[in-house]
Amino acid sequence: MATPQENLLDWLRDAHAMEQQAESMLKAQSKRLEHYPKLKARIDQHIQETFGQQKLIDECLSRLGGSSSSIKDMTGKLMAFGQAVGGSLMSDEVIKGAMAGYVFENVEIASYTALVAAAKAAGDSETEAACEKILPQEIAMAEWLLEHLPELTEAFLVRSDDPNLEAKK
Ligand code: MG
Ligand code: FE
Numbered sequence: 001m002a003t004p005q006e007n008l009l010d011w012l013r014d015a016h017a018m019e020q021q022a023e024s025m026l027k028a029q030s031k032r033l034e035h036y037p038k039l040k041a042r043i044d045q046h047i048q049e050t051f052g053q054q055k056l057i058d059e060c061l062s063r064l065g066g067s068s069s070s071i072k073d074m075t076g077k078l079m080a081f082g083q084a085v086g087g088s089l090m091s092d093e094v095i096k097g098a099m100a101g102y103v104f105e106n107v108e109i110a111s112y113t114a115l116v117a118a119a120k121a122a123g124d125s126e127t128e129a130a131c132e133k134i135l136p137q138e139i140a141m142a143e144w145l146l147e148h149l150p151e152l153t154e155a156f157l158v159r160s161d162d163p164n165l166e167a168k169k
Contacts, residue, residue, distance in 0.1 A: 004122040009066045049137045056130040105142035
């Protein structure tokens with residue numbers, strides 16, 4: 001068994017690892033993108049937001065006296081690295097990347113929704129406020145990706161159909 005406080009601390013560590021992975025994945029995508037400036041700019045904006053989120057989670061963790069889990073962080077980094085490498089081998093990496101980004105943002109949305117409820121149950125209003133601050137940024141990123149997926153797909157298809165243009169990134 002575990003107290004609400006113990007579960008909260010555990011999930012904050014998971015969130016820390018998740019944001020490390022978010023940073024690696026977003027940076028890898030931004031670095032490779034060349035022909036899709038709007039997507040690159042939105043990813044760069046979210047990298048900055050992710051730094052702010054990491055700071056908020058770190059503050060919650062140190063306030064609760066728990067350090068972040070380096071083992072989970074490492075796993076996250078390796079997974080993000082794998083995704084970046086895997087993506088670069090695909091001829092449609094920009095589309096697969098946007099789809100993977102959408103999935104990732106929705107995992108973040110679910111995580112912070114659970115964290116808000118857990119913080120509430122644990123009586124930790126500061127963690128609750130921190131997660132309430134992060135949640136809309138993840139929702140906005142997910143919505144942006146979904147909204148722009150049709151025009152991104154159209155741009156990719158036009159480039160892909162032209163032998164003189166590179167389409168994948
Ligand atoms: Mg995030
Ligand atoms: Fe995010």
